[in-house]
Amino acid sequence: MKEYIIVLAPFAILLILYLSAQNWRTSIKTILVLVVVEGALRKWVLPQSSQFIYFLKDIILIGAYLRYYIFSSTQKTFRIKGNSAAETIASVILLLTAWCLLQVFNPSLGSPIIGIFGIRGYLLYIPLIWMLPNLFRSEEELYRFLRAYLLLVIPVGLLAIAQFFSPPLSPLNTYAQDIKQDIATFGDGNSTSVRVTGTFSYINGYSVYAIISFGLLVPLLAVPQSRWWRWATIAELLLIIGTSFMTGARALFISEILFLIGYFGAQLLTNLKTAVPLIKQFTVPIIAITVATITWFQPAINSLLFRINSNNDVSSRISGSFIEPFEFMKLKGLDSYGLGATHPATSVLHKILNLPLGETIPVYYESEMGRIVLEIGPIGFFLWYLLRLILIYVLWRTFLKLKRPLLRQLALSAFLIHALQFNSQLVFNHTLLVYYWSLAGFIFLLPRLEQMENWKQQQEYFNGPDTYRPHTSYR
Template sequence: MKEYIGLLAPFAILFILYLSVQNWRNSIKTVLVLVVIEGVLRKWVLPQASQFIYFLKDIVLIGAYLRYYIFSSTEKNFRIKGNSAAETIASVILLLTGWCLLQVFNPSLGSAIIGIFGIRGYLLYIPLIWMLPNLFRSEEELYKFLRSYLLLVIPVGLLAVTQFFSPPSSPLNVYSADLKLDVATFGDGNSTNVRVTGTFSYIAGYAVYAIISFGLLVPLLAFQQSRWWRWATIAELLLIIGTSFMNGSRGLFYSEILFLIGYFGVQLLTNLKTSVPLIKQFTVPIITITVATITWFQSAINSLLFRINSNHDVSSRASGSFIEPFEFMKLKGLDSYGAGATHPAASVLRNILNLPPGETIPVFYESEMGRVVLEIGPIGFFLWYLLRLILIYLLWRTFLKLKRPLLRQLALSAFLIHALQFPNQLVFNHTLLVYYWFLAGFIFLLPRLEQIENWKQQQEFFNGPDTYRPHTSYR
């Protein structure tokens, strides 16, 4: 079977590229869906083609890039020149790109093929940030896409619940066979359950999906929706919170708490007058979700709390992720081991393609910050994290400038997610990479949508008072 897949792969790649080039907007939205269902395809539908499916969303994304940047000349309304924020980001990206390309040919890698694969996590998804301003043409279109996209939470969450109450040997828990039971399971001493992954291949993938969905659902809950969509949003939040306990990730648990503290704290600090009514809107949903979570997910809550109480290395791991890169800088000075040197797939590529071995890295690495230093050196480390800090700052500034409620809350959510994910895996987490650069595009998308809506309101106002709507809700 694998031999046939190898023969058909080139034709499949060309066919997928052809389809994705047809409509770049649909291709970007397809990539966001593929992020969610990729694990289903890899675990249950076509496990023999797991490696090909891993790159499927990249192929679709490249097709969208070809259409947008090369074959289309009429849809690019966003311009970098003249936009100070865009020019700043572009300057750092240009320097980072140049440096990463040098690291592709680092002699320590043994082969440039490893380097080409390695820069994928640094550079491949960045072009999304320039496409997003043209992806949605109105606030209503963005809102309707988000509410429809988040409906995926329901089947994904229900699958996760089923996994939690199924044994580790169940076909639903394929990943647990590849991990040690003490990693793939957890419990409160009385019972042991799997750490759920939903449709994702591994625990970390679902943890990313949960915090992203959580961060997008909270602003929608504050927005005036129809009764059906409001209750759908509450149900989705309930599933995300409940399955977050079932995932067993302490980082996810802390992130959701810090997100809520930041979300409501920033509202109170920046605009007390509007924050009080906003917080009141959350009273009934919070009570509903809290009671339902305690009632239906008590065993998952107990298991996670037991895991938290039995592990006391959280603070040391958090501080270690910031200390580690400076320790690793002593190994090679300004040099490094090359892009992709620490990627788990590097050894697989070497075996499959019979590539020469790279230089042995003489230290144990765990945090992403340390791995970035090992791969692209102190200069690359500085450029990479400078870019990420700039994005956080610009998302904050976007939040402060926006006036329309939904767009403003989405900007705040994107800012909080970027800030919370700063020390976490990004280069080596292909699930987060798509969402990270999608949310980064909010820096340019949300102000543009506000300009469009303000223009519409001006037209409505001048056309007659009966057509004027200061703010609107979408059904």
């Protein structure tokens, strides 16, 4: 069977590349859906093709790149030249790319094939930034996509609830076939429950999905919607919050609290006049979600609180993640071990392709910051986190400049997510990679949509007062 897969794989890749290159917009949206369902495909539908499915969205993405950057005949309305923020970001990306390409051939890797594989986590998803401004052609289209996309929260959340109340050995609680780990549980010993993963291969994937969904749902509550969609949004938020307790992930729980503090704090600091009515608008949904969470998810709340109280290592792990890279810099000075050196799949590639072994890394690494230093050294570390800090700063500036409510709230959410995920795993978390660079594209997408909407309103105003619509109500 493996021989047939090896023979057919190149043809399958070419077919996927061809199909994904037909319509780059559809391909990007497909990738966003695939992020949510690929874990289910790997765990239950096609476990024998788990590794191929893992790389499927990368193949689709490359096809979309080919269409957009090489074969597209459509006019691209976004240009880097003349945009100071875009020029700054592009300059750092170019420096980072050059350094990463150099590290592909680091002799400590043993083989540049490991380095080529390592490029994926650093560079492959960055071009999404420049595609996002052309992905949606109106504010209404963006809203409708987010509204439909977030409906996926309902089946994913219900599956997570079913996992929580199922035994660890239930088929619902399996991990992807290539992840050889015991099913994680948490609780006080008298009542032990599974840490849920939803449709994702492992807990980290679902935790990322939860904070991203949380960050996108909150802005939807801040804009006018029909009654049906407003209650759908509240139900989706309830599922995200309730199942967040079920993951047993303390970082997720803390991130959601910090997100809300940052969200309402930013509103109060930047525009007190509109902030107070906005906070009042959230009063009923917050009360409804709080009461429902306490009523329906009490076992999960108790399990997470027990885990928080029995493991007081959160602060030490956070501080350690910032200290670790500076300790690792002492190992090789300005040099490093090369791209992909710390990736879990490296040992598999060595075995499958019979590659020469690289230099042994003499330290235990856990945080991503430390692993970045080991892979691309102090110079690469500086460029990587400089880029991430610039994105955070420009997202904040984007939030301050925007006036339209939905676009402004989305910019704030993207800023908060980027800030909260600053020292979390990105290079080594393929779920966050898609969302992170897509949200970075909001820097250019949201101002462009606001410009388009302002132009439309000007045209309506000059065409006649009966056609003028100063505010948008989403239905």
